[in-house]
Amino acid sequence: MSDLRPVPTREECAALDAADPLAGLREEFLLPEGVLYLDGNSLGALPRRAPxxxxxxxxxxxxxxxxxxxxxxxxxxxxxxxxxxxxxxxxxxxxxxxxxxxxxxxxxxxxxxxxxxxxxxxxxxxxxxxxxxxxxxxxxxxxxxxxxxxxxxxxxxxxxxxxxxxxxxxxxxxxxxxxxxxxxxxxxxxxxxxxxxxxxxxxxxxxxxxxxxxxxxxxxxxxxxxxxxxxxxxxxxxxxxxxxxxxxxxxxxxxxxxxxxxxxxxxxxxxxxxxxxxxxxxxxxxxxxxxxxxxxxxxEKVDLQAVRTKSLALTDLFMDLVEPLGLPVVTPRQQTLRGSQVALRHPDGYAVVQALIERGVIGDFRAPDLIRFGFTPLYLSYTDVWDSARHLAEVLETGEWREERFTRRGAVT
Amino acid sequence: MSDLRPVPTREECAALDAADPLAGLREEFLLPEGVLYLDGNSLGALPRRAPxxxxxxxxxxxxxxxxxxxxxxxxxxxxxxxxxxxxxxxxxxxxxxxxxxxxxxxxxxxxxxxxxxxxxxxxxxxxxxxxxxxxxxxxxxxxxxxxxxxxxxxxxxxxxxxxxxxxxxxxxxxxxxxxxxxxxxxxxxxxxxxxxxxxxxxxxxxxxxxxxxxxxxxxxxxxxxxxxxxxxxxxxxxxxxxxxxxxxxxxxxxxxxxxxxxxxxxxxxxxxxxxxxxxxxxxxxxxxxxxxxxxxxxxEKVDLQAVRTKSLALTDLFMDLVEPLGLPVVTPRQQTLRGSQVALRHPDGYAVVQALIERGVIGDFRAPDLIRFGFTPLYLSYTDVWDSARHLAEVLETGEWREERFTRRGAVT
The missing domain is CATH 3.40.640.10 (Type I PLP-dependent aspartate aminotransferase-like (Major domain))
Known part of the structure; x- marks a missing residue:
């Protein structure tokens, strides 16, 4: 990864959010407090009008x-x-x-x-x-x-x-x-x-x-x-x-x-x-x-091209932020070659995902070693992405994922 | 139909309801006011706990x-x-x-x-x-x-x-x-x-x-x-x-x-x-x-044998009540040969069913000439059956089913 770019600060992300034309759509969803939900590629969040x-x-x-x-x-x-x-x-x-x-x-x-x-x-x-x-x-x-x-x-x-x-x-x-x-x-x-x-x-x-x-x-x-x-x-x-x-x-x-x-x-x-x-x-x-x-x-309220634009920005941002962590990124860097998710490799990916979930950052794990994060522009902000990357960095820096409660496999991953 | 039995009165039906061990189950369902629902064989009623x-x-x-x-x-x-x-x-x-x-x-x-x-x-x-x-x-x-x-x-x-x-x-x-x-x-x-x-x-x-x-x-x-x-x-x-x-x-x-x-x-x-x-x-x-x-x-609260017993009693009752109307009954009289519904023939069955629905008695029609009534012992009483048979008699006696709004076919019957 030779094209290291200057990594945005949280304040810069907040500025991106302030200028985001899709930011208001977050209000269309009911998301739990304290959760950064990066698994909308597995199960999307609850639309406010659905109940x-x-x-x-x-x-x-x-x-x-x-x-x-x-x-x-x-x-x-x-x-x-x-x-x-x-x-x-x-x-x-x-x-x-x-x-x-x-x-x-x-x-x-x-x-x-x-x-x-x-x-x-x-x-x-x-x-x-x-x-x-x-x-x-x-x-x-x-x-x-x-x-x-x-x-x-x-x-x-x-x-x-x-x-x-x-x-x-x-x-x-x-x-x-x-x-x-x-x-x-x-x-x-x-x-x-x-x-x-x-x-x-x-x-x-x-x-x-x-x-x-x-x-x-x-x-x-x-x-x-x-x-x-x-x-x-x-x-x-x-x-x-x-x-x-x-x-x-x-x-x-x-x-x-x-x-x-x-x-x-x-x-x-x-x-x-x-x-x-x-x-x-x-x-x-x-x-x-x-x-x-x-x-x-x-x-019906959404221009899908605007969703795509933000999706690429969010995934670009996340890849920029996690690049210094040194985990192999398996998702293509080239925008035309990727969807709306980012996958990283980690030999203990399951435990890392569990440790992130305990912090309220919900991604998922796919065997044998993939950590998968989905980016859903309707309800994710740039600061959400920044915070998620920060949590991932902390999980890896602290090594907290090594705790036994994270490494023990559940019935369904 | 030679085995004409004495037709029960509404009071006798009320007495049967008072003695019905399943009567309390009606409270487990949310049914609209003013409806006699004889179509639970097509779509069952809403259990109270479902919402x-x-x-x-x-x-x-x-x-x-x-x-x-x-x-x-x-x-x-x-x-x-x-x-x-x-x-x-x-x-x-x-x-x-x-x-x-x-x-x-x-x-x-x-x-x-x-x-x-x-x-x-x-x-x-x-x-x-x-x-x-x-x-x-x-x-x-x-x-x-x-x-x-x-x-x-x-x-x-x-x-x-x-x-x-x-x-x-x-x-x-x-x-x-x-x-x-x-x-x-x-x-x-x-x-x-x-x-x-x-x-x-x-x-x-x-x-x-x-x-x-x-x-x-x-x-x-x-x-x-x-x-x-x-x-x-x-x-x-x-x-x-x-x-x-x-x-x-x-x-x-x-x-x-x-x-x-x-x-x-x-x-x-x-x-x-x-x-x-x-x-x-x-x-x-x-x-x-x-x-x-x-x-x-x-x-879980129900003995299915008790349901069967009541089902046979309800269908017997309905057949007794509608027999004098003279519509051919296609459902077997013998209990061991029938399920929990009664079907009658009428050349204008569609219109008859529509007229009944306007009276709040919901059965259904199956081409070419069947009027179908389902009997669901969990939420139907003997008096419900009596009232339904009475409505059917009135629809036929008055000839109200001949009105144009009943004979005009809807998209789905």
């Missing part, structure tokens, strides 16, 4: 409206309505996004559809370092389609070596969940198309973190989750995108009644509805949808 | 605990913990039930697993009159498994004619969602086993309506929903059952990270965890789980 919106669904729509709320409260339309609210953040023209199920289930659907759209090809490429559920689902899908197989690339950089004539689809994460590395969606999609394959993007670590442009990049399918940067709440429903040009021919095997052309005609044979709705399956998880709905109210 | 439990998850566990709640609030264990709470109601020894996803997604998983457990057999039998999503998912599963096909029986009574050597699995509803007819779980399962096939029960209209005995009946797999008689809320997570004897060999293709042996080791290869947990897929929908958790608090 009331959920309460309204529980007490009014469920308790009072009962079954009538399917019509009167618009429950039936929620997968599409929330999809429409998300679309501008994803660079998707209307009618291509629905909110439903989990990311894993949605990947099963779109990957199955992709294999059917390329019947002469049976190979699916994925990246060894992908978030594992993407690999497990790829394994699951290729395990049921006759002759299908998956090939795991050592890294996305090896894509060209494997883009042969048998490749039906490529599944990649836009941002690597560990390193924070960002791929070039347009360029990669184009290479995949040139090889005759279909491109499926996992944007779990992108949606709400930076502008995404599915349509412009000619993406075929995408999946993403509602509970990270989107702040939709724990286990929030996920979403999927199906490019309009594929919808008429796309068939997915999780063909439940919500994807039927006439779900309330109760016909015995499946006939998929026109459009992206054919990727719906069962009854939607409405309580989770209410929370996500409230979180989207916040996003 | 507070959901609020606690939103404000405390999510808002305050944030990512720490995966450990501290026990989020990680919820699919198994709720499954364990449900197990006694399903006659299932521990370790065979998990709460997750939707009924449709869960049927995809267990039917796929069943086909794999019978590799030499490729036929799946289902019933033409099943709730359509079961048929659509059966179509979806057989569409991806090489050589698999589904055969729709005209009715469950035709099962024996089709139980040939190619039948891998049979999917049936324990209670028919339209007629309310109840199948003999033990006898049907035994016939299916004698033919060498596996039995998958859909207990959407059974769980919480009457005692179910998966273990005693040697059931192989089952799925069911959380939002009907269980009162788990709109789009509540569903559940699935996998008999312990199948778990070691059962593999399902929706192999997401929550079903992995070590989900937080983030390994690239899928290795299913021991036990029913291998049927989990993605991150669980936690807000919905909180509501279901609260609904299970009520069930």
């Amino acid at each position: 009331e919106r959920v309460r309204e669904m529980v007490e009014q729509e469920w308790g009072h409206g009962l079954i009538r709320s399917w019509n009167d409260a618009g429950w039936y339309g929620m997968p599409r309505r929330l999809g429409a609210r998300l679309s501008p953040m994803l660079g998707a023209a209307p009618g291509q996004v629905v909110v439903c199920d989990s990311t894993s289930v949605n990947l099963f659907k779109v990957l199955s559809a992709a294999l059917r759209l390329r019947p002469g090809r049976r190979t699916v490429l994925a990246e060894n370092a992908a978030f594992p559920t993407d690999l497990y689902i790829t394994e699951g899908v290729t395990g049921v389609f006759d002759g299908a197989r998956s090939v795991l690339l050592p890294s996305a950089a090896d894509l060209d070596d494997h883009l042969g004539e048998d490749v039906a689809a490529v599944v990649l994460s836009h941002v690597d969940y560990r390193t924070g590395e960002l791929l070039d969606m347009a360029a990669v999609t184009e290479r995949v198309h040139r090889a005759g394959a279909l491109m499926i993007w996992d944007v779990c670590h992108t949606a709400g973190a930076l502008p995404v442009e599915f349509d412009r990049c000619q993406v075929d399918f995408a999946v993403g989750c509602g509970y990270k940067y989107l702040n939709g709440g724990p286990g929030a429903p996920a979403f999927l995108y199906v490019a309009e040009r594929h919808q008429a021919d796309a068939r997915q095997p999780l063909s439940g009644w919500f994807g039927h052309a006439r779900p309330f005609a109760f016909e015995p044979g499946y006939e998929p509805v026109d459009g992206v709705g054919r990727f719906l399956t069962g009854t939607p998880p409405l309580l989770g949808m209410a929370a996500l709905d409230a979180s989207l109210d916040v996003w | 507070e439990r959901v609020r606690e998850m939103v404000e405390q566990e999510w808002g305050h605990g944030l990512i720490r709640s995966w450990n501290d609030a026990g989020w990680y264990g919820m699919p198994r913990r709720l499954g364990a709470r449900l197990s006694p109601m399903l006659g299932a020894a521990p370790g065979q039930v998990v709460v997750c996803d939707s009924t449709s997604v869960n049927l995809f998983k267990v039917l796929s697993a069943a086909l794999r457990l019978r590799p030499g057999r490729r036929t799946v039998l289902a019933e033409n009159a099943a709730f359509p999503t079961d048929l659509y998912i059966t179509e979806g599963v057989t569409g991806v498994f090489d050589g698999a096909r589904s055969v729709l029986l005209p009715s469950a009574a035709d099962l024996d004619d089709h139980l040939g050597e190619d039948v891998a699995a049979v999917v049936l509803s324990h209670v028919d969602y339209r007629t309310g007819e109840l199948l003999d779980m033990a006898a049907v399962t035994e016939r299916v086993h004698r033919a060498g096939a596996l039995m998958i029960w859909d207990v959407c209209h059974t769980a919480g309506a009457l005692p179910v005995e998966f273990d005693r009946c040697q059931v192989d797999f089952a799925v069911g929903c959380g939002y009907k008689y269980l009162n788990g809320g709109p789009g509540a997570p569903a559940f699935l059952y996998v008999a312990e004897r199948h778990q070691a060999d059962a593999r399902q293709p929706l192999s997401g990270w929550f079903g992995h042996a070590r989900p937080f080791a983030f390994e690239p290869g899928y290795e299913p965890v021991d036990g029913v947990g291998r049927f989990l897929t993605g991150t669980p929908p936690l807000l919905g789980m909180a509501a279901l958790d609260a609904s299970l608090d009520v069930w």
Whole structure:
């Protein structure tokens, strides 16, 4: 790291906060006192309006409206309505996004559809370092389609070596969940198309973190989750995108009644509805949808390009501040190559994270040695970043992470 | 209908209520004033404790605990913990039930697993009159498994004619969602086993309506929903059952990270965890789980046999009361042959249901001509049933259902 810059002082950070056009958005969230939350890339914070919106669904729509709320409260339309609210953040023209199920289930659907759209090809490429559920689902899908197989690339950089004539689809994460590395969606999609394959993007670590442009990049399918940067709440429903040009021919095997052309005609044979709705399956998880709905109210006030600008400033700042600590930074320094997180290596990363959490700085640990910090411009300030870096320095300087209560592993990390 | 009995008076119903050992449970629910709710077989009523439990998850566990709640609030264990709470109601020894996803997604998983457990057999039998999503998912599963096909029986009574050597699995509803007819779980399962096939029960209209005995009946797999008689809320997570004897060999293709042996080791290869947990897929929908958790608090106070006794008394009473109206009753009169609903035929059933709803009597309509009333002993009284039957009589006597505002179809019925 030769490009050492002058490290900003806390006062300089306070000045940045005073000039931050997004600073007021912090008020849209309810965060606990004394917490510096750098884990919004794992579970986003609670939007201020979410408790009331959920309460309204529980007490009014469920308790009072009962079954009538399917019509009167618009429950039936929620997968599409929330999809429409998300679309501008994803660079998707209307009618291509629905909110439903989990990311894993949605990947099963779109990957199955992709294999059917390329019947002469049976190979699916994925990246060894992908978030594992993407690999497990790829394994699951290729395990049921006759002759299908998956090939795991050592890294996305090896894509060209494997883009042969048998490749039906490529599944990649836009941002690597560990390193924070960002791929070039347009360029990669184009290479995949040139090889005759279909491109499926996992944007779990992108949606709400930076502008995404599915349509412009000619993406075929995408999946993403509602509970990270989107702040939709724990286990929030996920979403999927199906490019309009594929919808008429796309068939997915999780063909439940919500994807039927006439779900309330109760016909015995499946006939998929026109459009992206054919990727719906069962009854939607409405309580989770209410929370996500409230979180989207916040996003309506936000210019995602401004979020990206601040995100890059926050991650730049954090890397500048922690560089003197000497921990290897695995996140790319180059702005165009990273998402909205910074990952550092430490052989005892688990214990360091636990020691930070006790200080109120919440990041997370990913085996074997990564300390991961997510930067969410809607509710993090420059001084928050400064204070977090200071705590990390103190944890390392004092060696307090060596205490036994930090090194003992919990059930879930 | 030759066995005309003396029809009880409202006073006699009030006496039955006064002697009803379950009467106090009505206080466990929040129901709107002026509503007689006979649609708990479609969406159960709001348990009194649900709003507070959901609020606690939103404000405390999510808002305050944030990512720490995966450990501290026990989020990680919820699919198994709720499954364990449900197990006694399903006659299932521990370790065979998990709460997750939707009924449709869960049927995809267990039917796929069943086909794999019978590799030499490729036929799946289902019933033409099943709730359509079961048929659509059966179509979806057989569409991806090489050589698999589904055969729709005209009715469950035709099962024996089709139980040939190619039948891998049979999917049936324990209670028919339209007629309310109840199948003999033990006898049907035994016939299916004698033919060498596996039995998958859909207990959407059974769980919480009457005692179910998966273990005693040697059931192989089952799925069911959380939002009907269980009162788990709109789009509540569903559940699935996998008999312990199948778990070691059962593999399902929706192999997401929550079903992995070590989900937080983030390994690239899928290795299913021991036990029913291998049927989990993605991150669980936690807000919905909180509501279901609260609904299970009520069930802990209830003897399901007493629920069944009252359910049969309520449905007997309703059938006695409406018999003089002359509408064909499609629900079996014989107690052992019905679940907890009563369905009547009327050529203008849609309009009749709308007219009843305006009077505060909420039942529902199923095309082409069924009026469906669900009877939920936890929050319905004998006088409620008497009053509902009286309203139905008045709607028919006055002919008010002929008014245009009732005959005009809404988006969702």
